[in-house]
Structure formats: C-alpha cells, structure tokens
Amino acid sequence: MTAVPASRAHPGPSAGDAPSLGLLLEAERAATLARLRTLRIEFDGVVLDALDANLDDEHDPEGPTIAWERAQLASLIDDASSSLADLDEALQRLERGTSATCERCGGTIAAERLEARPGTRECIRCAWFGRTR
Template sequence: MNEPTSGAPLSDSERALLRDRLTEERASTVAQVAALTRDLGGIIEASTSVATDDEHDPEGATIAFERAQVAALLTRARERLADLDRAFEQLDAGTYGRCERCGQPIAAERLAARPAARTCIRCAS
C-alpha cells in the first residue's frame, strides 16, 4: 500500500492505512500508560511503607528521583495519547495532515514517522 500523500484529499486506502497506524500507536501508548501507572503506584506504595528522610537518607533521594522520573514519563505518555486521539478526530474531520500553525500540508514522510504530528517540519523547528 502506498504512503499517504499530504496536500491532496486522502483516498479511502490512505485513510485506512493512517487509521491502522494510529490504532497501533494508540494501543501501544495505552499499554505504556498502564505499565507506567503500575510502576508509579508501586513506587508510591513502597515509599509509604518505609520511613525515609529525603534529606538524610541516601535512598530517599533515589526514591524521589525515580518517582519524579516515572511521573514525567507517564505525563508524556498521556500527552501522546491525547495527540493520537486528536489525530483520529482530524482524520474523521478531513483535516488530518495540515500544519496547525501555517496550514500547509505536513510531508508524508513526517506523517509516516510521526502519525500524530501536528506541525510541518518548518514550524516544528
């Protein structure tokens, strides 16, 4: 199946290909959110069962760092999920593949690499 071409209206086969890619990425991202949520819950649970003093206990700083790192990864995964959902909405509305800043088409290569891309390469820089 051919890569989608930006600028021209999407054919039914291009739309199906994009929907499949977005669906795969969404499923992967949902799994990542679930795993990170479990990880964060485990870190929080472990830290509540141990009395740590971040300032004086060397493990306290490590636990705080690990918790912050997993929380940041979880935030990013949730943002990615929102971007993918937005891409689905745009695909359904017929506005998928247009840069949100300049309105120009997003290159097919960029959409192939990042199906939820919201801007063209020029505006992303």
Template sequence: MTDSAAMRELLGEEARETQALIDSLTSNIDDLSSAREGDNSDDEHDPEGSTLAFERSQADAVLIQSRDRLTQIAEALERLDDGTFGTCTSCGQAIPAVRLEVRPYTPMCVACAS
C-alpha cells in the first residue's frame, strides 16, 4: 500500500515540472518559428549544424511527450481518488513501490509495461 498524501505530493511535483517544461518548449518553438519567418534560406545544408526544422521537430516531439505525461499524471490522481492507485491497470497486481517512486504516474507494472 502506498502513502496517498506522499504520492499526491510527488504527482503534484511531477505536474509542476512537466508544465514548466511545456511552457519552455512552447516558447522555444515560438522562437524557432519566428527565426524562420520571412527567411527563405536553405538551412537544410547549413554546415554549422542542425537545422531549424530539425530543432523544431525535436522540440515538438518532447512537447507531445510532456503533454501525454500531464494526462497520465491526471489519470494517476484519479486512481488515487478512486482507490485503485498502485494497482496495474492491465493485470490487477500491485505495482512495486519502487516503480511508483520513480514513475508515480505509471498505470502498469513492469511486466505489463514491457
């Protein structure tokens, strides 16, 4: 059994950190879009390194993952409220406390998540 108050605090911290990352990524993506606006140069062949398109693509991917994590955190809070937190949504077995400490929003045990 997990301490729901401690898990709620851990999930809250995860949510705050994830939201800060989302805010930062959104700002970076906006900056990349602004930098590219009105510029018709070919950055695909820029010898200086990665392209703006590549950087934006990476930021978009992390942004999608971060938004998904926020959804998972909200779902974990719902499981805390309804008393199913810490139980694998796939097999019904208890999720080890160590896994929940590392990834408190996980809905599945290691075996089912693999």
C-alpha cells in the first residue's frame, strides 16, 4: 500500500501524479538541516579545542590535525549548505508547478529521477551531458 492521503498531498497547479515529491523534499530538507546543525556543532567544538590546545601547549602538537579537521568540516558544511539551497529551490519550483521541468532543455524530468533526487533541476540527459562536458 503506497497510497498517500489526499489531505497530505502538496497542492500544486500541475503537480500531476507526483503528490509525494513535496514530502520527499521536506524529508530531505529536514535531514540536511539536521546534518548541517551537527556539522556546525562539531566545527565549533574543533575551534574550541584548538583554542584550548593553544592555551595549554605553546608547541601546539595538534595544530595541523585540527586545521585539517576544520577544513574537512568546513567543506562538508559548504556541501550541506548548497544541498539545502537546492532543496529550497526545488520546493519553490514545486509550488510553481515546474519541478518536473528541466531547467536546461525544458523537457520533462522523469518521475523516477525526481524520486531518487528530489532536488534535481535537470532531466537525466542534460545531467549526463553536463557531467561529461
């Protein structure tokens, strides 16, 4: 049984037969937000540890490790932030009823692709050609 109660479906001018896309996007967005929050807490922890280490030990034996850890976290935070921006845009497209329209060629994005990658803006062909450009 995969029926979605009508009351929970996202209203949209041309949402068509994809009432669950809004729920997918919301779920993905919530997960991304949670990940971002965790990463920022970790990042702050690393920064505080670095301050402690500097106070405790002038030689700062952990220096390079902390810097590396901080860089790693910073890039994960960047990734999560841009995913979040993509998902926000996808939600706006859903409201406008254009979530299944490819931004490059204006073609239709397959429902299976939207289910697998709810934040996508391109049809499979454009995504593939874009990647191998």
